[in-house]
Amino acid sequence: MSSSTPYKVLCVCLGNICRSPTAEVVLRHFCDEAQLNIHVDSAGTSNYHPGKAPDLRGQQHAKLRGYNLSALRARQLTVHDFIEFDLILAMDYENLDNIQNLMQKAQQQLGQLRAQVSLMSQHDHQYPQQEVPDPYYGGDAGFEHVLDQCESSSQAWVNYLKTQLQAQQKN
Numbered sequence: 001m002s003s004s005t006p007y008k009v010l011c012v013c014l015g016n017i018c019r020s021p022t023a024e025v026v027l028r029h030f031c032d033e034a035q036l037n038i039h040v041d042s043a044g045t046s047n048y049h050p051g052k053a054p055d056l057r058g059q060q061h062a063k064l065r066g067y068n069l070s071a072l073r074a075r076q077l078t079v080h081d082f083i084e085f086d087l088i089l090a091m092d093y094e095n096l097d098n099i100q101n102l103m104q105k106a107q108q109q110l111g112q113l114r115a116q117v118s119l120m121s122q123h124d125h126q127y128p129q130q131e132v133p134d135p136y137y138g139g140d141a142g143f144e145h146v147l148d149q150c151e152s153s154s155q156a157w158v159n160y161l162k163t164q165l166q167a168q169q170k171n
């Protein structure tokens with residue numbers, strides 16, 4: 001990685017209005033705090049809410065912790081994301097399955113891909129390989145839990161990527 005080309009991470013859930021926008025802003029916060037040259041975006045496996053702002057409940061809970069989600073707009077994951085991004089992070093196992101299915105299509109259509117796919121909680125010792133539960137049909141506690149998990153898993157990814165990117169720079 002050179003200073004001019006950021007490592008690119010895409011956070012993915014189902015609707016791109018609750019979990020992945022939260023993950024996007026929280027992960028960006030910890031990457032920026034660690035001064036890592038990482039670009040963060042988000043998308044949904046579904047096309048349920050294209051162009052919509054994040055769920056207001058999620059925005060309000062995030063705001064209480066200092067995160068501003070208001071400018072984000074939902075979009076669907078596309079085959080091109082697999083050549084645009086270095087790392088695609090699934091919030092749950094169903095997302096992971098859907099991402100992997102689309103990845104096969106991307107490979108057939110586009111050949112060599114750039115992205116690796118993993119779970120948001122992959123390196124998180126507090127929530128090891130656990131899903132980020134969908135808060136959409138629940139209450140306040142669900143949105144707080146999404147924030148707790150996104151903060152914990154983002155810090156784990158930052159620690160992991162710091163080491164990885166430093167090793168790449170030496171090579």
Ligand code: 4NP
Pocket residue numbers: 013014015016017018019020048134135136
């Ligand atoms: P998300 O939550 O995947 O975290 O954005 C959901 C948002 C909308 C729906 C389901 C989950 N929905 O069925 O519309």
